[in-house]
Amino acid sequence: MKKKKIHIVTLGCAKNLVDSEYLAGQLDAEGWEVVYDSDSTDARVVVINTCGFIGDAKEESVNTILRFAAAKEAGDIEHLFVMGCLSERYRDELRDELPEVDAFFGVRDLSDILRAVGTTYRDELRGERRLTTPAHYAYLKISEGCNWGCGYCAIPLIRGRHVSVPFEELIDEATTLARKGVRELIVIAQDTTYYGIDLYGRRRLGELLRALCRIDGIEWVRLHYAYPAHFPQEVIDAMRDEPKICKYLDIPLQHISDRMLRSMRRGLSKAETIDLIGRLRREIPDIALRTTLLVGYPGETEADFEELLDFVTASRFDRLGVFPYSEEEGTYSATELADDVPEAVKTERVERIMALQQEIARQKNERLVGQVRQVIIDRCEGDFWVGRTQYDSPEVDQEVLIVSTAPLAPGTLTDIRITAADDYDLRGELAGTDR
The missing domain is CATH 2.40.50.140 (Nucleic acid-binding proteins)
Structure with a gap:
């Protein structure tokens, strides 16, 4: 008997990718043939997992929906479903504008999506996934949502407040991944350092990282999206002591000016940020730090930006990304602050930081030759x-x-x-x- 075929298109971050993998795991167990992000497939059912974080991502999601809506109108596909962040936030508006879509679902509607395509959610398959990544690495999502409420960020409006995945479930999921050949686990969440507070009354990320290192078959454990405020010492201890934990940390800092950090509602100061970087590098001397910066935030002056440039020069991050501020409706900055930095200035500031970082990256790489x-x-x-x-x-x-x-x-x-x-x-x- 020919298998039913479904095409899952995933947009946005690795957290969305994991959600698609959970969906595919359920479908695979029910006899579906799952195709990921294909440009040439005869699948008659399509699910688009959308991103709604910033303007460019929203535009990409809308354009993807429109492309498949046109395919449905042309008779190339029979059913079109939309899920994920954009759908969570703008479901009513999308439903009105895109009648070609059979149904819209949010970020926690896995059982509803399965029902819509004609199958049933199976609780015994919780944590089962069909990987989109190469077989030797996988993302491990340890929590959902965020409690910080940064001034520019719509994540709490989309994903809700922080909810940790129970410790034992994560160990079981990671063990299953290892049995399937995964050697590198990439730990992700909206904020990994907050893990455990809601369930256990304390942060348990350090303990979780150590437990993941005890799983047979896992060789590398990598940590992403670590919020800098109140950074747990236990995480530094684990990264220093455990040889399986990559000496790598993705820690989005966004800015360094105290004016900007307060307005962004980041929960820490310039001095605390510099102290944390120093502590990480003292205790883990070979650590590679990746950060993300935000320029053109409301009220950012040239002096604020020059302070940020000086910080990048002094800190010499190993990896760095920078984004221009874009107003997200419903956030503090969109509601209370004027988007007063011209777009041309935002673009120029992005280019200046990236030019500086390019030189830093080149110098760091040249020192590796021969090693x-x-x-x-x-x-x-x-x-x-x-x-x-x-x-x-x-x-x-x-x-x-x-x-x-x-x-x-x-x-x-x-x-x-x-x-x-x-x-x-x-x-x-x-x-x-x-x-």
């Missing part, structure tokens, strides 16, 4: 094998392009000698044995 680094192999691409060091996360950070006449198996940890470097990528050759 041997352990690399996890991700794939073969053209004439190169492509991998990453523990200091680089998939999709967002730099890669190592490896020349090897011998085949290298994805997921293996391999010693690579760095032979050349540019601004955002490295080149290398085999330096030893892999495992």
Whole structure:
């Protein structure tokens, strides 16, 4: 009997990707053939998992819906469903504007989506996933929502308040992933450092990281989206002591000016931020820090921006991204503050920071030439094998392009000698044995 086929299109961040994987896990168990993000499939049912975080992401989500709505009108597909952040926030408006869509669902409507496509949610499959990532790494989402209420951020309006996944469920899910061949776990949430407070009355991220390191088959544990205010010492201790935890931290700082930090409602000061960076680097000397910055926030003066530039110069982050402020309805900044920084100024500030960071990245990479680094192999691409060091996360950070006449198996940890470097990528050759 021919399997029913469904096409899941995922937009936005890795947290959305995990939601799609949970959906696919349920569908797979019910006999569906699941296709991810395909440009050529004959699937007659399509589910679009949307992003609604910032303007560009919302535009991409709307354009994707319109493309598949046109396909439905042309008879190329039979059913079109929309889920995720954009749908959660603008369900009524989307329903009015896009009658071609069969139904809209929010971020916590998994059972309703399954019912709509003609199947039933099975509780015994909680935590089961059909991975969209290569088989050797996976994201582990440890909580949903956020309690911080930063001035510019719509996440609490979309995803709600912080809700932790029970500790035991996460260990079970990670163990299952390891049995399926996952070697690198990337721990994610809206705020990973807040994990556990709602369920246990205390932060348990450090304890969770240590427990993940005890799972057979897991070689690397990587931490993303760590909120800087009240950063738990237990997490620093775990990162310092556990060899399986990548010496890598994604810690979005957004700004350094005290004026901006207060207006953004970030919950910490410039002095506290600098102290945290110093503490991380003292206790974990080889740590790679990734951060995200926001420029053009309401009221940001040239002096505020120059202070941020000086901070980037002094801090020399290993990885850095920067975004121009965009007004998100319903947030504090959209309601209470005037979007008074011209778009051209926002763009110029983004470009100035990225030019500075490009030079910092180039200098850091050039110092790696001649060193041997352990690399996890991700794939073969053209004439190169492509991998990453523990200091680089998939999709967002730099890669190592490896020349090897011998085949290298994805997921293996391999010693690579760095032979050349540019601004955002490295080149290398085999330096030893892999495992």
